[in-house]
Amino acid sequence: MVGLTTKNEANSPAMAGDIKNDVLTIKNLHVSVDGKPILKGVNLTVRRGETHALMGPNGSGKSTLGYAIAGHPGYEVTDGSAELIVDGTTYNLLDLEADERARRGIFLAFQRPMSIPGVKLADFLRHATTNVRRPERKEGEELIPMREFRKELKSKMEQLRMDTEFARRYVNEGFSGGEMKRAEILQMAMLRPKFAILDETDSGLDVDAVRLASQSIAEIGGADMGIIIITHHDKLLEHNVPDFTHVMLGGRIVETGGRELAEELHGAGYDRIRAAYPDAAAEEKAMTEKKQAAAAV
Amino acid sequence: MSAVAVSPGFTAESFDAFIAARNEPVWLKAMRRAAWNQFREMQLPSRREEEWMRTDIRMFKLEKFAPPSEAAAVAPNLVPSPLLSAGVDLGGAMSVVNGRFQEGRLAEDLARQGVLFGSLDTLVTQHGDKLEPYFEQKLVNSSADKFAALHAALWTGGTLLYVPRGVEIAQPLHNIAALVGANATGVAPVDLSKIMVILEDGASATLLSETAGDNAAALHCGSIELFVGSGARLRYVNLQHWGSGTWHFAHQKAALGRDASLQWTIGALGSRLAKVNQHVALRGEYANAQVNGVMFTEGRQHLSYHTLQHHEQPHGTSDLLYKGALQDDSRLVWRGMIRVDKDAQKTNGYQRDDNLMLSDGARADSIPGLEIEADDVRCTHGATAGRVDEEQIFYARSRGLTRKEAIRMIVAGFFQQVFDRIELESVREALGLAIGRRIREYS
Ligand SMILES: Nc1ncnc2c1ncn2[C@@H]1O[C@H](COP(=O)(O)OP(=O)(O)OP(=O)(O)O)[C@@H](O)[C@H]1O
Ligand SMILES: [Mg+2]
Numbered sequence: 001m002v003g004l005t006t007k008n009e010a011n012s013p014a015m016a017g018d019i020k021n022d023v024l025t026i027k028n029l030h031v032s033v034d035g036k037p038i039l040k041g042v043n044l045t046v047r048r049g050e051t052h053a054l055m056g057p058n059g060s061g062k063s064t065l066g067y068a069i070a071g072h073p074g075y076e077v078t079d080g081s082a083e084l085i086v087d088g089t090t091y092n093l094l095d096l097e098a099d100e101r102a103r104r105g106i107f108l109a110f111q112r113p114m115s116i117p118g119v120k121l122a123d124f125l126r127h128a129t130t131n132v133r134r135p136e137r138k139e140g141e142e143l144i145p146m147r148e149f150r151k152e153l154k155s156k157m158e159q160l161r162m163d164t165e166f167a168r169r170y171v172n173e174g175f176s177g178g179e180m181k182r183a184e185i186l187q188m189a190m191l192r193p194k195f196a197i198l199d200e201t202d203s204g205l206d207v208d209a210v211r212l213a214s215q216s217i218a219e220i221g222g223a224d225m226g227i228i229i230i231t232h233h234d235k236l237l238e239h240n241v242p243d244f245t246h247v248m249l250g251g252r253i254v255e256t257g258g259r260e261l262a263e264e265l266h267g268a269g270y271d272r273i274r275a276a277y278p279d280a281a282a283e284e285k286a287m288t289e290k291k292q293a294a295a296a297v
Numbered sequence: 298m299s300a301v302a303v304s305p306g307f308t309a310e311s312f313d314a315f316i317a318a319r320n321e322p323v324w325l326k327a328m329r330r331a332a333w334n335q336f337r338e339m340q341l342p343s344r345r346e347e348e349w350m351r352t353d354i355r356m357f358k359l360e361k362f363a364p365p366s367e368a369a370a371v372a373p374n375l376v377p378s379p380l381l382s383a384g385v386d387l388g389g390a391m392s393v394v395n396g397r398f399q400e401g402r403l404a405e406d407l408a409r410q411g412v413l414f415g416s417l418d419t420l421v422t423q424h425g426d427k428l429e430p431y432f433e434q435k436l437v438n439s440s441a442d443k444f445a446a447l448h449a450a451l452w453t454g455g456t457l458l459y460v461p462r463g464v465e466i467a468q469p470l471h472n473i474a475a476l477v478g479a480n481a482t483g484v485a486p487v488d489l490s491k492i493m494v495i496l497e498d499g500a501s502a503t504l505l506s507e508t509a510g511d512n513a514a515a516l517h518c519g520s521i522e523l524f525v526g527s528g529a530r531l532r533y534v535n536l537q538h539w540g541s542g543t544w545h546f547a548h549q550k551a552a553l554g555r556d557a558s559l560q561w562t563i564g565a566l567g568s569r570l571a572k573v574n575q576h577v578a579l580r581g582e583y584a585n586a587q588v589n590g591v592m593f594t595e596g597r598q599h600l601s602y603h604t605l606q607h608h609e610q611p612h613g614t615s616d617l618l619y620k621g622a623l624q625d626d627s628r629l630v631w632r633g634m635i636r637v638d639k640d641a642q643k644t645n646g647y648q649r650d651d652n653l654m655l656s657d658g659a660r661a662d663s664i665p666g667l668e669i670e671a672d673d674v675r676c677t678h679g680a681t682a683g684r685v686d687e688e689q690i691f692y693a694r695s696r697g698l699t700r701k702e703a704i705r706m707i708v709a710g711f712f713q714q715v716f717d718r719i720e721l722e723s724v725r726e727a728l729g730l731a732i733g734r735r736i737r738e739y740s
Contacts, residue, residue, distance in 0.1 A: 191696065
């Protein structure tokens, strides 16, 4: 069972090699929303076990990339490819619906999670967990036994220092900003994806909560998850030291470096990047101007 | 038992034969005859009338139906098993099939305390003096429309729950009315049943009512009368689950005494066309009425609900929450009114109707209304209609739920707000299951 694989097992030499063969490859990805081009040729390769920081100014296209990978139907891929290799099988992500991608091991922690009034987080998650762990499950087939699920959920919640009562609340309904982000991490912990995109999972969290989140993500993901962390801050990276840092500008990844790049940007901002990539900077300017013009109409 | 010969249709001959065959108190026969005369004088409602503007009954042919005959019995295996009472320890149960009493039982200890529960047709012959004052109140007015008159003239298969002063019943009671068997017999079954609940002062009880049927043409023309005495507490659940061929016309009304409380939950799933008036009259001070509605329509169903929360005395509270989901080309109409009389100061009235549209062809009309003559009241109303949010669907799908599973969950969640108000688990489950079965593809 995928979900019960422990970090140690995953780290064992026999499997470590296997995991490294699991890879998410994005090539020349172009994405439009409402016919408007947002991503203009993104290239990105993430292997399981790697941590990638994705940075870039507001509106540069980071969330758009997350949605496109997760399979949001409103984000139309006009060019390029997205391929997933897990356990020796190759999937063309673009052929898969969002739920099929989730069942193959993709997870997106939303920048702004949606609330689903009237649906208890525990019920939602039991259904989700069953589907992700049994990718071939058909609608209507049995769910993970309640007791087994509750036990696991309880231990994960304790790990995240969440009150177990929380699981009885309706999905994201009336959650504080921080609670929503914690609930996203909880879901990731239960679903144990192979590749996770964490879109500003630190925003809305207080200082202690960010530290806990950073630690938890490292524990959950550890060596067996490929993680893309989208963030404007450095706290989340404390326990998730990026192997790679990517900078997005004007809908493209313009520069890739190691952890030192993230550190530089946290300190100095994006001036050097804008100066070094004037074409992308011009795209960025055009995108924001267009938006202002549209707003003015 | 030999069948009473009736010519098809609701003719004078069939009415006379019906009356002659019944062993009822004189006052009841007089009431029936007066209603029959009203029935004969009235026309079927037309769309020119405000209440019927949105409800087209031109396809309804009264002459295709006849008073329920004694011979309308059907094989017991045709009667669907009840939904609301599954797993419930009942204090009593009874059933009506094709407008005729089938069977009933009441727990010994309740009977000993003076509780009456069973066939109203029989009980009114035995306890006429006790029941006459309630009949005389005419809670449901036989002159409301032609259907009300027809029902008052010819009702059969009635259910009575009578709880004497101060008697509190913990176990729920259950009754079911079914319209079945037409596919085998070729005769369109008719149910003119009446439900009468009388809680004397300080009494309390829970009654679960439901209907069932198959897809053949059938007619229900009924009434529900709930008398909730001073300080009495009634929980009443009423699941309308007729088959898809049934015409459903009903007047339903509750009267609450001082400090009385009523929780009235309706589930509306069945019938081809339904036109229902649901009234709650708060006739004593500090009366409290909660009305819950769960509707789910499909196909070409048309359900029309007209609610009235009538505050006649001060310090009353009424709270109505209707939630409907619509798929295919179905239609829901809700027209709600809170009326506050001049004397009914310190009234607290609330009404809300939310609809979830699951297809482009469905249509919901919500028409809230307030008529307030008192000056120191708090009354609010609201209505919403919307589609399932695609962003919610995507969120659920990104966690591995299929589109259909996501929608199922979102729809269930939509109704949860009403379910949260219903303490009876069997009722929540029955409604939840019935709704779950209904949800199909959604595009
Ligand atoms: N659904 C949408 N409808 C309209 N415009 C959109 C939509 N999604 C993204 N955009 C536009 O695409 C651009 C990139 O947005 P995106 O959310 O990907 O940026 P981001 O890098 O995540 O920014 P931030 O750091 O502020 O979260 C912006 O101009 C945004 O307004
Ligand atoms: Mg973003």
